[in-house]
Amino acid sequence: MVLYQHFEVQKKVSLIQYGAKPNNKTQMIIEVKKLKKTYEGKVPTYALKEVSFGVKKGEFIALMGRSGSGKSTLLHQLGLLDSPTAGQIIIDGTNIVSFTEKQKSEFRLKKLGYVFQSYALLPELNALESVYLPLMLTGASKSQYIKKATEMLEKVGLGERIYHLPKEMSGGEQQRVAIARALVNDPAILFADEPTANLDSESSETILKLFKKLNKEIGQTIIMVTHELDDRKHVDRVIWLKDGVIKPENT
Amino acid sequence: MNIKASFFLARTSIIRGNKGTLAMTILIMTLAYVNLIFISSVFGGIVEAINEQSINNLYSNIVIAPADDEIYIENKDAMNSIDTIPGIVASSAHYINNTAISYDENHDGRDVQQGKWLIKSVDVADETQVTKISDSIIEGEYLEDNDRDKIVIGKEIAGSHGGDLDYLSLGGVYVGDQIDVKFSNGIKRTYTIKGIFSTKNSQADQMAFITTKEMESVLHVYNLASEIIVKIDEKGQEEKYIEQIRQAGLHDEDIKTWKQLTGFTSSASKSFTMISIILGAIGTVVAGITIFIIIFVSIVNKRRQIGILKAIGMKENTIILSFVMQAIFYAIIGIILGVSIILFLVRPFFIDNPLDFPVGWVSLKITFNIIRISNISLMVAALIGGFIPAFRGTKESILDSIWG
Numbered sequence: 001m002v003l004y005q006h007f008e009v010q011k012k013v014s015l016i017q018y019g020a021k022p023n024n025k026t027q028m029i030i031e032v033k034k035l036k037k038t039y040e041g042k043v044p045t046y047a048l049k050e051v052s053f054g055v056k057k058g059e060f061i062a063l064m065g066r067s068g069s070g071k072s073t074l075l076h077q078l079g080l081l082d083s084p085t086a087g088q089i090i091i092d093g094t095n096i097v098s099f100t101e102k103q104k105s106e107f108r109l110k111k112l113g114y115v116f117q118s119y120a121l122l123p124e125l126n127a128l129e130s131v132y133l134p135l136m137l138t139g140a141s142k143s144q145y146i147k148k149a150t151e152m153l154e155k156v157g158l159g160e161r162i163y164h165l166p167k168e169m170s171g172g173e174q175q176r177v178a179i180a181r182a183l184v185n186d187p188a189i190l191f192a193d194e195p196t197a198n199l200d201s202e203s204s205e206t207i208l209k210l211f212k213k214l215n216k217e218i219g220q221t222i223i224m225v226t227h228e229l230d231d232r233k234h235v236d237r238v239i240w241l242k243d244g245v246i247k248p249e250n251t
Numbered sequence: 252m253n254i255k256a257s258f259f260l261a262r263t264s265i266i267r268g269n270k271g272t273l274a275m276t277i278l279i280m281t282l283a284y285v286n287l288i289f290i291s292s293v294f295g296g297i298v299e300a301i302n303e304q305s306i307n308n309l310y311s312n313i314v315i316a317p318a319d320d321e322i323y324i325e326n327k328d329a330m331n332s333i334d335t336i337p338g339i340v341a342s343s344a345h346y347i348n349n350t351a352i353s354y355d356e357n358h359d360g361r362d363v364q365q366g367k368w369l370i371k372s373v374d375v376a377d378e379t380q381v382t383k384i385s386d387s388i389i390e391g392e393y394l395e396d397n398d399r400d401k402i403v404i405g406k407e408i409a410g411s412h413g414g415d416l417d418y419l420s421l422g423g424v425y426v427g428d429q430i431d432v433k434f435s436n437g438i439k440r441t442y443t444i445k446g447i448f449s450t451k452n453s454q455a456d457q458m459a460f461i462t463t464k465e466m467e468s469v470l471h472v473y474n475l476a477s478e479i480i481v482k483i484d485e486k487g488q489e490e491k492y493i494e495q496i497r498q499a500g501l502h503d504e505d506i507k508t509w510k511q512l513t514g515f516t517s518s519a520s521k522s523f524t525m526i527s528i529i530l531g532a533i534g535t536v537v538a539g540i541t542i543f544i545i546i547f548v549s550i551v552n553k554r555r556q557i558g559i560l561k562a563i564g565m566k567e568n569t570i571i572l573s574f575v576m577q578a579i580f581y582a583i584i585g586i587i588l589g590v591s592i593i594l595f596l597v598r599p600f601f602i603d604n605p606l607d608f609p610v611g612w613v614s615l616k617i618t619f620n621i622i623r624i625s626n627i628s629l630m631v632a633a634l635i636g637g638f639i640p641a642f643r644g645t646k647e648s649i650l651d652s653i654w655g
Contacts, residue, residue, distance in 0.1 A: 081562060081649045102566065109564020116653070120559045124267040129259075134563050136256050165267070181563065 029188060029221050030055035030078065035087035037073050037244075047073040049244040050087070055189075058219040060211065060234070062226050065241035071225045072193060074241065078223065079112055079191045080104045092188060109137055113182030115192040121166040121174055121181075127153055128162040131180045138185060152180040156210060172203025179210060183220070190214070192224040196231075208234045256565065257572035264549075264573070265580060276545050280585025280629075281592065283538035287625040288593050288617065290534060294527035295616030296601075297608060298520045300451070302513070304611050307383040308455035310509040311343070312489050313481040315496065318503035323475035329500030333481060336495050340484050341380035344476035346372040346466040351433040352408065352459065354421040364422040368408055370432065370459045372466030381482045384448055384455065391426035391446035399465050402430065402442035405456035406449040415453055432459075438469050451611035519610075535628040542578050542636030550574065550644035557644055558652025567645040571638065578637025582629050593617060 037048040047070045055061055063071040076082040078089060080096060089096050096107060114120075121130050132149035140148070153162050156176040166174050175195060182190055192211070196204035212234050214220040224235070232238055240247045265273060306312060315333075317324050324330060324344075333342045353365035375396045379385045384403075385393040389412065394403055406412035410420025424430060426444050433439045442461065450456055467473050483492050489508040496506060513520070550557065560570055598615055605612040 076650060079562075105561070105564050105566045107564075108562065112564075114562050116559070116562075120555075120562075120653070122263075122556050122559065124263045129263065133256065133259075133565075136259065137253050137563075137565055137569070139253070185564075 027057045028054045029057040029059075029092060030223075031088070031090040032078070033088040033090070035074070035077060035089065036085045037070075037077060037082070038085045047244050048077070048084070051241075051244070051246055052087075053239060053246055055221065055223065057188075057221055058215070060215040060220075060222045060224075060236045062224050062231055062235040062238045063241060064226060064229075064232075064238050067227070068243075069241040070244040071241045073244075075191055075193055075223065075225050078189075079114060080108055081114075109134060110185060111188045113185070113187035113190040115175065115178050115182050115190065115195045117194040117197045120178055123166050126163050126165050127158055127169070127177045127180075130166075130177055131184050134181060134185045149180070149184055152184045153177070156180045157206075170203070171199050172206055175199060175203070175207055176210065179207070183214070189221045189223060192222065194225050194227065196226070196228065204228075252566060252568040252572060254569075254572065257569050257576055260560075260570075260573035261576035261580065264577060276581050277584050277588065279541055279545070280538075280581045281588040283534070283541055284585045284589030284625060284629055285592055285597070287531060287534045287538065287628060288589065288621060289597065289615070290530045291527050291621045291625065292593075292615035292617045293606075293613065294523045294530070295618065295621060296606075296613040297610060298523045298527075299616045300608060300611035300613045301520050301523075302509075304450060304452040304455070305513045306486075306509050308387070308450040308452045309382075310512050311381045311480040311482045312486065312509055313483065313493060313496070314507050314509070314512060315479040315481065315501060316505040316507070317477070318505065323472065323477060324479060324501070324504055325475055327474055330476065330479060332499045333479065333496060333501075336492065336499060338484055338488070339492060340482040341377060342479050342481040343374060343377040343381040344463070344479045346463065346470060346472070346475070347477040348466065348470070349435045350459075352404075352421065353431045353433075354424050354428065355431070356422075356428075364410075364420070366408070366419055366421065368457055368459055370402075370434075370461060370466075372463045373460050374463045378460075381480055384450065384460070387448040387450045388446045389449045391444065393446050393448075394460060394462055396462060396464070398445065398462050399468075400440075400442055401445035402432070402459055402461050403446040403448060404430075404444060404459040406447055407453055407456040408459055409444075409447045412447055412449060414449075414456060416457070434469050436470065440469065451609065531624070531628070535632050538629055539632030539636040542581065542633050543640055545581065546574055546578055546637045547640035547644075549577070550640050554644065554647070554652050557647070558649045558654075561645070561649045561652065570645050571641040574641035574644075575634060575637040578633040579630065582633035586626055586629055590622065 031054045033052050035048055035051045036046075039045040039047060051070075051074060063074060065071045073082070077084045078091075080099070084097060087097070091111065096104070099107060125133065128146070128149050131152055132145040135145035135148060150159070150162060153159055156179055158173060158176055158180070161169060161173060164173075166177070169177070179195075190211075195211075196207050199207065208231060211222055211224065215222055215236075224231070315324060330344065333339060348370050349367065350370045351365060351367050353363050355363045373394065375385075375394050379393075388403070389406065391403075394401060404424075407414040407416045408420055409424050410417045411423030414420060421430065424444060426447060428444050429441050430444060431439060431441050448456070481492070481496070483489065489510075493506050493508070557570055561567070593615075594617070598617055601614045605614045607613075
């Protein structure tokens with residue numbers, strides 16, 4: 001708990017440095033306005049059609065919908081992995097749509113964390129190295145990044161496996177390493193793209209409980225794409241997408 | 252750009268990557284480097300052999316010819332003082348005469364083989380210090396100072412001794428045979444062949460030698476010279492010694508370095524040097540393309556990883572630098588192993604087993620300059636070959652990199 005408080009303080013400091021306001025449960029951390037994404041081709045595909053919504057700081061949100069509904073596309077736009085065709089994405093008061101590639105890299109490093117569907121670990125890096133790599137990019141000293149990465153791995157229950165390579169770990173363990181890596185820079189928002197899709201039910205439950213714990217204990221804002229209806233029980237709110245448009249939950 | 256992160260990624264990729272691929276990559280780089288050095292060194296060796304042949308058998312380092320409108324060098328004091336200049340190993344004075352040499356095998360005036368060749372006179376003690384003709388005897392013996400009716404001839408004059416110009420030769424004469432020589436002043440003398448020599452320089456092999464005393468008796472001149480060839484102990488410093496020779500009193504004589512006299516061989520040397528440069532450039536491009544392919548394949552295999560690295564906020568430059576560092580690592584290891592192979596395996600082998608070229612025995616001429624140029628070439632090739640595929644790979648969008 002002390003460790004979480006330490007991270008929370010650090011997170012507040014980093015947000016302030018980035019021009020954001022201190023944590024406020026009612027503060028909007030993400031505002032999406034009339035977001036459009038069209039994939040050009042012989043027949044254009046309208047993946048997102050003027051999507052607008054907001055996310056409060058500390059919310060745990062699930063993006064749900066059928067395959068092709070636009071949920072992953074939306075996550076990619078929010079996470080600066082792709083550029084929208086039109087509209088605005090305001091994170092911590094900054095419209096990120098007009099960012100240059102360099103600004104996007106900087107923003108991703110310092111403000112956003114990602115957990116991908118298929119672990120997305122570098123096969124040549126052990127758990128500790130995978131987790132401290134983002135810290136190394138921020139210019140932290142070796143002692144700092146080793147200490148913090150070790151603490152983060154302990155937090156996700158992998159304190160005993162910090163020197164293991166991905167091939168020496170189970171899928172669930174790899175995903176927890178990916179989560180530790182995503183959180184090690186104290187991101188304002190954690191994005192997770194179907195993080196349990198490749199895991200067995202037990203590992204999936206472990207991951208979702210970990211997300212829930214992070215959300216409750218340090219107020220981590222989490223936006224997770226999932227197609228599992230059961231996952232609703234872990235989140236604060238579900239944003240339903242259908243054909244690139246947000247629909248009411250009961251539909 | 253984060254150099255520390257680039258180095259970290261490059262190091263882990265090399266250390267923990269596929270060992271077989273690493274070994275193969277290093278092997279390719281090593282061979283590419285050996286190829287660069289080897290080609291340049293062989294051609295350097297050929298040029299060296301051409302030059303050595305000219306120095307050892309024709310000109311030594313410096314050739315002193317009479318002043319314009321003079322037939323002989325007449326300044327005896329100056330001639331005698333050449334050998335006293337520090338750094339000059341020895342000098343040898345020659346009389347040179349255009350002669351007609353004939354051989355009548357059956358002594359019946361029929362089927363007489365004849366031709367025109369240069370005969371030079373030598374003071375044997377001096378000559379053996381300056382040229383290596385005396386070491387190239389393939390049949391019989393070299394001259395002695397007291398020989399008067401003896402002659403030593405090149406294989407191209409003798410014929411039937413493996414020369415290239417047999418059709419112009421005496422048709423096959425051997426040690427002990429007698430040949431007739433008609434000098435430019437009309438005097439005719441008969442000489443017994445004492446020795447036949449074979450260098451790898453056809454110009455030298457078209458000459459014959461008699462002793463200075465014999466030539467002076469024919470030409471009726473004494474203590475003069477048609478040319479003086481001078482051997483120095485420091486090849487490449489000819490100009491410095493020419494200056495000192497002039498200061499010794501040979502002011503008006505025509506003094507040239509061996510390089511200035513090697514007309515055909517000089518152009519051949521230039522051609523070989525040009526070929527060497529062209530092949531070196533091609534070798535460098537091939538090495539660059541090899542590195543390009545290695546890094547390109549690595550990037551194709553790590554496409555998803557590049558996407559992940561970009562997704563966690565790593566800048567493109569940092570990723571590119573990590574691949575360039577890998578390429579430079581391969582190049583450095585290739586250079587270290589390549590130099591070791593060249594210096595400790597290839598060079599000793601070719602010293603023991605030189606290549607038999609028409610221009611002479613050719614070994615590898617490995618100079619610091621060749622190694623330096625090859626090192627720079629391979630490093631530049633590694634930089635470019637590593638940078639281009641890495642640059643292209645990182646320009647792909649994150650989503651395309653991760654999910655294809």
